[in-house]
Every structure is written in structure tokens, then in C-alpha cells.
Amino acid sequence: xxxxxxxxxxxxxxxxxxxxxxxxxxxxxxxxxxxxxxxxxxxxxxxxxxxxxxxxxxxxxxxxxxxxxxxxxxxxxxxxxxxxxxxxxxxxxxxxxxxxxxxxxxxxxxxxxxxxxxxxxxxxxxxxxxxxxxxxxxxxxxxxxxxxxxxxxxxxxxxxxxxxxxxxxxxxxxxxxxxxxxxxxxxxxxxxxxxxxxxxxxxxxxxxxxxxxxxxxxxxxxxxxxxxxxxxxxxxxxxxxxxxxxxxxxxxxxxxxxxxxxxxxxxxxxxxxxxxxxxxxxxxxxxxxxxxx
Numbered sequence: 033x034x035x036x037x038x039x040x041x042x043x044x045x046x047x048x049x050x051x052x053x054x055x056x057x058x059x060x061x062x063x064x065x066x067x068x069x070x071x072x073x074x075x076x077x078x079x080x081x082x083x084x085x086x087x088x089x090x091x092x093x094x095x096x097x098x099x100x101x102x103x104x105x106x107x108x109x110x111x112x113x114x115x116x117x118x119x120x121x122x123x124x125x126x127x128x129x130x131x132x133x134x135x136x137x138x139x140x141x142x143x144x145x146x147x148x149x150x151x152x153x154x155x156x157x158x159x160x161x162x163x164x165x166x167x168x169x170x171x172x173x174x175x176x177x178x179x180x181x182x183x184x185x186x187x188x189x190x191x192x193x194x195x196x197x198x199x200x201x202x203x204x205x206x207x208x209x210x211x212x213x214x215x216x217x218x219x220x221x222x223x224x225x226x227x228x229x230x231x232x233x234x235x236x237x238x239x240x241x242x243x244x245x246x247x248x249x250x251x252x253x254x255x256x257x258x259x260x261x262x263x264x265x266x267x268x269x270x271x272x273x274x275x276x277x278x279x280x281x282x283x284x285x286x287x288x289x290x291x292x293x294x295x296x297x298x299x300x301x302x303x304x305x306x307x308x309x310x311x312x313x314x315x316x317x318x319x320x321x322x323x324x325x
Contacts, residue, residue, distance in 0.1 A: 161189030228261035266298035
């Protein structure tokens with residue numbers, strides 16, 4: 033009968049041999065899930081024996097992880113912006129890089145003289161709801177709407193909003209882009225934010241299996257050049273944003289110049305690119321021109 037420590041070490045080596053990144057972290061998180069222990073508790077109980085039933089459940093999770101099933105899917109949750117969010121198969125799994133989008137949006141809504149008393153935000157393509165829900169948790173006076181073409185994503189966003197206590201200020205709607213939004217929001221939105229599909233269609237099958245096989249294709253496919261949703265958002269923004277309102281999007285590492293050009297040709301001002309913590313271009317922001325006078 034192996035101990036916790038022994039099982040972590042042997043599993044980490046095996047997962048690394050299968051090409052799993054952060055193999056030790058994966059081994060720790062999966063074993064912790066089986067035993068009901070945090071990572072810290074695993075090490076406080078490193079000599080604890082793992083019985084046969086626990087070992088069987090752990091081995092099955094490890095087998096699935098080695099086969100490319102995402103760790104977040106196996107655990108049923110992910111951490112984002114220091115909060116725990118439920119995830120489900122069939123809904124796009126958020127990545128840490130998207131935290132930079134949230135940070136930038138918080139800045140836009142709270143900086144200096146532009147600070148808003150009761151801002152309104154719309155997230156297009158909400159997935160698990162990490163962007164809209166995180167913004168609501170950070171900004172107590174914010175009211176947000178969220179849309180997604182996938183009804184399962186809308187339900188999951190609502191669940192995560194309830195889980196984190198912000199549901200009364202969120203309205204989640206199923207539908208394409210801004211189509212489900214109520215007409216009274218036109219010209220009233222302070223922030224239109226999205227982490228849209230931006231992978232070039234021909235590149236999807238070449239992505240790592242845990243992305244290409246497990247993330248929904250509609251959450252990845254940005255069209256032939258990966259820029260289709262940015263064009264759509266640039267054309268929709270003038271209708272929904274109030275004068276001086278902001279458009280903020282996540283981008284692929286090689287898309288900054290193209291997206292900035294799309295927003296510029298759409299009449300937006302103050303276009304800026306923000307890098308992530310790996311120094312890759314990650315967020316493009318742009319502003320609808322303020323009202324004259």
C-alpha cells in the first residue's frame with residue numbers, strides 16, 4: 033500500500049513521461065480530489081496510506097489526464113482571479129491569461145476622472161462566466177449582461193454567479209453576439225468585453241488534444257483568419273456603447289496589429305494593446321468617441 037508521498041512521486045514521473053505539463057501539480061490535484069485533501073493537507077499527511085478503493089479512483093483519473101482530458105474537467109472546477117469556478121464538459125475552459133482582460137477592464141471602469149458610479153458591462157461569449165462574474169465581484173456597483181450561443185454556458189455562468197454571490201446583478205442570455213440583449217441597453221453600455229473565438233479555422237486540429245478535442249469548436253473557431261469576431265464586435269460596439277464607452281477583447285499573441293487596425297477602421301479611439309505576464313500581446317482596448325460638446 034503506497035503512501036501519499038510515494039504515489040505523488042511515481043505518478044508525477046509517469047505523467048511527465050506522457051507529456052503532461054506541470055505533472056507534479058496534476059498528480060497532487062487529482063490525488064487531493066480523491067482523498068478530499070488540499071495540496072497543503074497532502075503534505076501534512078504525506079505518510080497516509082492510500083487504500084485500494086482510493087487507488088482505483090485515482091488511477092482512473094490519472095489515465096484520463098494522460099489521455100488529454102483537461103485537469104479542470106476532471107476536477108469539475110478551476111481557479112480564476114483567486115476564485116473557484118465550476119466547469120463542465122462542453123463549455124470552454126478559462127485560461128489564466130484571461131485574468132489580464134479582467135484586470136484591464138477593472139482599470140477602465142475605475143481609473144481617475146472616468147470612474148463610474150453604476151457602470152453597465154456586457155460580456156459576449158461568456159462561457160463559464162469568469163469575466164463577467166469576476167468583474168461583478170470586483171465592482172460592487174456594476175450591473176452586467178452576458179451572452180453565449182451555447183445554452184449550457186449560460187446556465188453555467190448563472191451557477192457561478194450564484195456561487196459567488198453576484199447573481200442579482202447579472203443577466204445571462206442565450207444567443208449570438210448581442211442579439212439577445214434588450215433594446216433598452218442600446219447606447220447605455222460602459223464596457224463591451226469579450227474573449228471571442230480567435231483561432232484560425234485551419235489551425236484548430238493542430239492544437240494540443242486537451243484543447244482541440246475537449247473545448248467546444250465554436251469557442252475556438254475565429255473563421256479562416258481568426259479575426260471574424262473582432263470585425264463583428266467592432267461593428268456592434270457603436271450601437272451598444274454609450275459615447276466614451278469601452279470595447280475590450282482578448283487576442284491571440286500574433287493578432288494585436290490586425291485587431292487594432294479593425295477597431296481603428298471602425299471609428300474607435302484610444303486603441304491600446306496590453307501584454308500578459310509572459311510578455312505576449314493579450315488584450316486590445318478601444319473607446320467609442322465621446323459625444324461632441
